[in-house]
Amino acid sequence: MSKIAELNETVELKINGEAHVLPVVVGTENEHGIDISKLRGGTSYITLDPGFKNTGSTKSAITFLNGEKGVLRYRGYAIEDLAAKACFLEVAYLSIHGELPTAAQLKNLEDRVKAESDLSDSMAAMMDSFPDESHPMGMLAATVVALSGYHADAMDPYRSDEDKEKTMIQLMGKLPVLSAWIYRKKIGKPYLAPNKDLGYIENFLYMMYAEEGQPYTPDEAVVEALDNLLILHVDHEQNCSASTVRIVGSSHANLFASIAAGVTALWGPLHGGANQRVIEMLESIKADGGDTDKWLNKAKDKEDPFRLMGFGHRVYKNFDPRARIIKKSADKVLTGLGIQDPVLDIAKGLEEAALSDEYFAKRKLYPNVDFYSGIIYRALGIPTDMFTVMFAIGRLPGWIAQWKEMRDDGAPIGRPRQIYVGHTERPFVAMENR
Secondary structure, eight states: OOOEEEEEEEEEEEETTEEEEEEEEEETTOOEEEOOTTHHHHHSOOOOOGGGTTOOOOOOSSEEEETTTTEEEETTEEHHHHHHHOOHHHHHHHHHHSSOOOHHHHHHHHHHHHHTOOOOHHHHHHHHHSOTTOOHHHHHHHHHHHGGGGOGGGGOTTOOHHHHHHHHHHHHHHHHHHHHHHHHHHHTOOOOOOOTTSOHHHHHHHHHHOOTTSOOOOOHHHHHHHHHHHHHTSOOSSOHHHHHHHHHHTTTOOHHHHHHHHHHHHHSTTTTTHHHHHHHHHHHHHHTTOOHHHHHHHHHOTTSOOOOTTBOOSSOSSOOHHHHHHHHHHHHHHHHHTOOOHHHHHHHHHHHHHHTOHHHHHTTOOBOHHHHHHHHHHHTTOOGGGHHHHHHHHHHHHHHHHHHHHHHTTOOOOOOOOOOOSOOOOOOOOGGGO
């Protein structure tokens, strides 16, 4: 359970002249909230908040973000420090367990993840059974939930913490393999088994890009950039997919099913698909002749339906702190690989033009993490329909942490209310009279 202050401070809500006192709670970062958990029982009223923009569904000790100040922290550690000083598996351990691992704990995690990374021949056969036109996220969701069939013990919601952690390790080991196999299925290449002599990121790149029987050494700049990208995507508070994992898990659904639900939530273009839409936008600009000024003017025109993808953020009213970090990685990758790509040239031109344009600066429409991650994935040769799969690899430890916290806190099953606006009771109409 996260730390939270129970204050003497209250608020008074008047309904039809009758006062109802509601307690105020304050988080460790001085966030204030009104506790309405007993509102309906005392008044028969509920609150209505479409999209939950003003509603806290839980108390959490995993991630803190302040959109106005551009702050993001995992378990109290600034994202800037973690990206600069930690590796992805360190941050995964931190997110799930609440503290940074010692050297021995990190080595143990690395060894256990490698030991749980193998997939069966029947899983390969399942991968082969997908139609060629299948979307990678559909394939990922299906294969993640299929893993439950190989681990029947994970179905018991009351098993020990040690057994639950084993399932977490299995997912950390197998999800990158599933993702790499999905990519190779899509391009018609044979699947590669994990190379357990390689690190987590290096092994993933090996399974993606190596030729069977040939040595493979990934570029260090690529490894560093991908490690950074995954760290930046580990968690982002109560977003759509994290909340989905929690509400599915609140029914005591197993972790495989809960994570598969998170994958399907992430699939939506308003959530995990934003970086794919960035590249598609850049390709449209290129096809139109590459005039970035023209498209910036379209974005400013209120009568034009065009929207500039990869700029601004629903939560961050200032600069996205993740974007500052990943921009450096993007620059390093593009320089190091010496890639000549007109779409990436347009991206750089669009970035420079938008940052110097008063219209975007005044509205704080800065490039966000989706803008730069799309550029990096494009530079690595990853197809646009695989971008969200990459997002899922990074978000996995955050989903696990959210699921674990929800179960450890003994959260009740999620069951939102509604305001019914349909017909009042009416008589049944016989078929011959309709």
